[in-house]
Amino acid sequence: MTQQYWLVKSEPESFSLADLKKAPQQTTYWDGVRNYQARNYLRDSMKLGDGVLYYHSNTEAPAIVGAAKVVREGYPDDTQFDAKSNYFDADATPDKPRWYRVDIQYMCEFKTPLTLSYLREIPELAGMQLLKKGNRLSVMAVSAAEWDVVMRVASF
């Protein structure tokens, strides 16, 4: 299988790229996703070694701030079974998990964050899902061509 690419969103107040960089093994569980389409990506599609663009949302200047990679493929997200967790799902059981997560590892931080307004100026990225109106997915697919463009305009 050829390498695939993804983009994950995070609010920097909850877990920023800097947090990932500081984490043990520079790796974290990408959990708490409670959207079926994103779940399907996590469970079925994201493969070891896939590239992941790291995006900061809900901030003054939303931007792609760096890159990571998938280091563990989809497995059940424990937080769905934890009654004390915000992500608890009473309908999920360990036999029939509903929500999944992957592990991602830090790769690099861009010297300059690629803001939404900057990305919109790049014609090759016009079709990028991130830039489409009303998009709220927290995990989305990125084409190889889009990945290449992003890596070309980024410096790190």
Next chain:
DNA sequence: GCCAACGTTGGC
């Protein structure tokens, strides 16, 4: 803080 866009829920 506002509001458009979207997903989910629940009454019927």
Next chain:
DNA sequence: GCCAACGTTGGC
């Protein structure tokens, strides 16, 4: 199965 109501996301 439809669709209105509601909650959440996220850019601005």
